[in-house]
Amino acid sequence: MKKIEAIIKPFKLEEVRKALDEIGVNGITITEVKGSGRQKGIKEVYRGAEYHIPFIPKVKMEIVVNDDLVEKVISVILDKAQTGNIGDGKIFISNIEEVVRIRTGEKGLNAI
Amino acid sequence: MNDLVDQINQADTVWILISSALVLLMTPGLALFYGGMVRRKNVLGTIMHSFIAMGVATVVWVLYGYSLAFGPDIGHVIGNLTWAGLAGVGLEPNPTYSATVPHQAFMLFQMMFAIITPALITGAFAERFKFKTYILFLVLWLTFVYAPIVHWVWGENGWLRNMGVLDFAGGLVVHISSGAAALAAALMVGKRKDYSTVPMPPHNLVLTILGTGLLWFGWFGFNGGSSLAANATAVNAIVVTHISSAFAAISWMIVEWIHRKKPTVLGAATGAVAGLASITPAAGFVGPTAAIIVGLVAGMICYVAVNFKTIFGYDDTLDVVGVHGVGSTWGMIATGLFAVEASLDAQFTGVIVTWIFAFVATLVIMKVLDLTLGLRVSEEGENIGLDLCEHGERGYTI
Numbered sequence: 001m002k003k004i005e006a007i008i009k010p011f012k013l014e015e016v017r018k019a020l021d022e023i024g025v026n027g028i029t030i031t032e033v034k035g036s037g038r039q040k041g042i043k044e045v046y047r048g049a050e051y052h053i054p055f056i057p058k059v060k061m062e063i064v065v066n067d068d069l070v071e072k073v074i075s076v077i078l079d080k081a082q083t084g085n086i087g088d089g090k091i092f093i094s095n096i097e098e099v100v101r102i103r104t105g106e107k108g109l110n111a112i
Numbered sequence: 113m114n115d116l117v118d119q120i121n122q123a124d125t126v127w128i129l130i131s132s133a134l135v136l137l138m139t140p141g142l143a144l145f146y147g148g149m150v151r152r153k154n155v156l157g158t159i160m161h162s163f164i165a166m167g168v169a170t171v172v173w174v175l176y177g178y179s180l181a182f183g184p185d186i187g188h189v190i191g192n193l194t195w196a197g198l199a200g201v202g203l204e205p206n207p208t209y210s211a212t213v214p215h216q217a218f219m220l221f222q223m224m225f226a227i228i229t230p231a232l233i234t235g236a237f238a239e240r241f242k243f244k245t246y247i248l249f250l251v252l253w254l255t256f257v258y259a260p261i262v263h264w265v266w267g268e269n270g271w272l273r274n275m276g277v278l279d280f281a282g283g284l285v286v287h288i289s290s291g292a293a294a295l296a297a298a299l300m301v302g303k304r305k306d307y308s309t310v311p312m313p314p315h316n317l318v319l320t321i322l323g324t325g326l327l328w329f330g331w332f333g334f335n336g337g338s339s340l341a342a343n344a345t346a347v348n349a350i351v352v353t354h355i356s357s358a359f360a361a362i363s364w365m366i367v368e369w370i371h372r373k374k375p376t377v378l379g380a381a382t383g384a385v386a387g388l389a390s391i392t393p394a395a396g397f398v399g400p401t402a403a404i405i406v407g408l409v410a411g412m413i414c415y416v417a418v419n420f421k422t423i424f425g426y427d428d429t430l431d432v433v434g435v436h437g438v439g440s441t442w443g444m445i446a447t448g449l450f451a452v453e454a455s456l457d458a459q460f461t462g463v464i465v466t467w468i469f470a471f472v473a474t475l476v477i478m479k480v481l482d483l484t485l486g487l488r489v490s491e492e493g494e495n496i497g498l499d500l501c502e503h504g505e506r507g508y509t510i
Binding site: 044045046047048049051052053054 | 149311312313314372374376378379382415418419421422431
């Protein structure tokens with residue numbers, strides 16, 4: 001089992017979610033986050049006072065799937081979340097040791 | 113006495129009562145205007161500065177403030193205490209101030225000005241001022257700065273009034289006095305911690321826009337009510353007030369659009385308030401054409417003034433100096449230029465005297481407070497925000 005963490009542009013969330021739903025991904029957790037990458041933030045001006053805002057709002061999606069779905073999920077996110085402009089985000093993949101469904105106590109793949 | 117009561121005009125009285133309510137609403141409007149511009153950890157502390165003025169200024173006004181400001185004259189500089197506790201301020205009209213409405217209605221209308229004027233100053237020291245000190249500041253400032261200026265400009269036999277200075281609804285009394293006080297306060301209190309290193313953008317401009325709307329709305333009573341009668345002057349005042357505000361919102365927006373490439377919402381709102389502050393001294397004296405010029409110029413010069421703040425480097429956090437002080441200075445001069453009965457000389461005298469007196473007197477008050485109660489919250493308090501450290505509450509729970 002793998003966890004896929006994708007940090008994407010907030011307005012792309014709904015498109016990505018729909019596409020993931022279509023390939024059979026059931027569980028998604030999202031968090032509104034802020035971050036800074038190569039873009040190094042943006043400039044905002046309030047009454048002449050210029051502020052450099054280093055962290056830009058993003059959405060972080062966390063998806064845990066069986067190993068065979070990982071490549072599919074990645075290609076769906078690439079397909080839907082990519083604009084080609086700076087700030088499209090990142091995908092991180094890591095191993096998951098165990099999953100437990102709280103309602104039933106089921107473990108492993110059955111719990112996803 | 114019965115003769116005086118017979119002169120009460122019902123329409124005038126209704127208008128003054130409505131205007132009092134309109135001006136009252138400006139203070140919570142100001143609370144939102146300011147509250148939206150600070151960081152979220154200071155939203156309640158900032159709103160409280162305005163809100164509690166409705167309490168403290170009322171206490172001062174009723175106990176002795178009204179008497180100092182409007183009571184029987186001592187040497188053209190201050191009223192005596194004959195009317196302390198509103199003794200003798202009855203339901204019959206006072207012919208000097210308002211021949212056709214009960215004296216208490218005039219007192220009430222003026223009370224609303226005494227509430228909002230010190231509340232305006234609080235923008236200069238937002239996000240760092242100690243609340244206990246603020247309460248005392250309100251009392252001292254109303255007593256030693258506001259009441260004398262009111263007496264000079266509007267009181268019977270006040271020396272600026274006798275000189276022919278025209279200030280229809282409070283260009284000197286409200287906006288220059290608070291603008292000059294704000295400059296003194298910003299200098300005495302000092303910059304917010306991390307002022308030039310950490311971004312401090314407004315946390316909720318939606319509140320600020322709602323506040324702007326309430327200010328604009330209430331200003332119809334502020335300027336319109338200052339005619340003290342439901343008459344043609346009131347209509348004139350409201351028409352020019354609205355025109356000036358609209359033109360100033362547009363001119364600020366255009367200047368900022370050209371200068372910074374974006375027409376900001378905060379800029380349009382600030383321009384509107386600058387237009388309102390600018391037309392205030394002129395409202396009953398000039399017509400629509402003059403109001404257009406007052407508004408157009410107000411939006412431009414206040415934009416420049418606010419931008420200059422960053423060059424000078426003092427932290428007048430919410431731009432009381434640049435908007436109210438500078439705007440109304442222009443308005444006072446414009447009154448001299450456009451009002452037929454005005455003397456430009458007298459207008460300049462009024463402006464200079466009010467700037468200097470309010471600035472110096474506020475410096476002294478701040479110095480005394482600094483040596484006794486202290487002006488600022490602790491560094492730790494500033495870090496966690498006024499809402500928690502001064503009031504033990506949060507504005508938002510998520």
